[in-house]
Amino acid sequence: MNLDHLRYFKTIAECEHYGRAAELLHVSQPNLNYAVTQLESELGVPLFEKAGRNVRLTRYGRLFLQSATESLQKLDGSARTLQELGTGGGLVLLGGIRKLAAQTVPELMRGFLAQPGNETVRFELHTESGFSRDLLQAVAEERLDMAFVSHPGDPNVFDCLPFQRSPFVVVVPPWHPLAEKESVTLRETLPYPYVYFSQRGGLRLPIDALFREIGAKPKIAYETEEDTVVAGMAAAGFGIAVVPDHPVLRCLDVKILPITDPDPSRTAYLCRKRSAQLPAAACRFYDFCAETLGGKNS
Incomplete structure (x- = not known):
């Protein structure tokens, strides 16, 4: 046969x-x-x-x-x-946490495809569970070529490209005492209970780092994983919260307070496995992201 x-x-x-x-x-x-x-x-x-x-x-x-x-x-x-x-085309397998996969990653894909020579490249965009560690695991197992995540992977395993994202802010219900302010230091929030990210959530580590900078710990009343759920619970009065600044917050009944101390800037990462033999199109896309994301807020 x-x-x-x-x-x-x-x-x-x-x-x-x-x-x-x-x-x-x-x-x-x-x-x-x-x-x-x-x-x-x-x-x-x-x-x-x-x-x-x-x-x-x-x-x-x-x-x-x-x-x-x-x-x-x-x-x-x-x-x-x-x-x-x-011929330099083919399929590029991307992963991304949901906030990046909703806007930043599609914009990068569109910009890359608009460049001459990339017309035959195709993308698949996956969110897995939506958590950084699961996406990094998929990259390590070479189920994904690269992933956009909220914290870097092991530098012995991954090449990680850092880029700036929108900063952290404090959200409080409109009747809360802090709602009278236009900005806050993180220390000013310490007397109040928090809706906080659980250990599984990718944002737990960077927010913990903010509190370590001021040598304090928040009063955690509730924990959950998704940032929109954290903000929603804050709007319902279960506590105040530190969350990434995002347009969805404007749809909630909360007061958004910029953080003046410590530095609330936030970094995300594009990670690929060091030892993986990626297709040429995936390598070009990684290089395109490195050039495009340099110094860009997203």
Whole structure:
């Protein structure tokens, strides 16, 4: 059984006529007869039966056509992928935490595709669970080419490109005592209970670092994982919260207070595995991101 025989069989099945199939394939009809005879001999079942001047698939032929079609599609798809990779195109597998995957990453993809030579590049964008550590694990296992995350991976395993994001802010309900202020220091928030990020959330580490800078710990009343849930609980009066500044906060009934001390700036990272053999398109996209994200707030 070879690929030519499978293609011949599929074309005959579609045309239901040896002569028309021979014309489409640009081969002689005896070659088609020989190919089908070889297939039937190997499989041990008849694939076609006569229907006047035409032929039609037997029940065995219908089953084999499904398998042959799927096999040819997979082989053709793999061949196209390899051809694209050889010419600098192909598929780039990206991951991203949800906030970055919603805006920053698509903007980078669009900018990259607009550059000459990248027209044949395709992207898949995955969020996995939405948490940085799960995305980094996917990169380490080479299920993703690279990922946009909120904290860097092990420098022995990953190349990590840092870039600036929107800063942290404090959000409080509009009736809260701090709502009378236009900005706060983190120390001014210490008397009040917090809705805080759980250990699983990727933002727990950088927010903990802010409190370590002032040598204090927050009064944690509730913990949860998602930043929109943290802000929503703050709006409902369960506590105040430190969250990334984001347009979605303007949709909630909260007062948004810039932090004046310590420095509330926030860094995100684009990480790829050091030892991975990435396709040329993925390498070009990483370099494009390095140039585009330098000094950019996102």
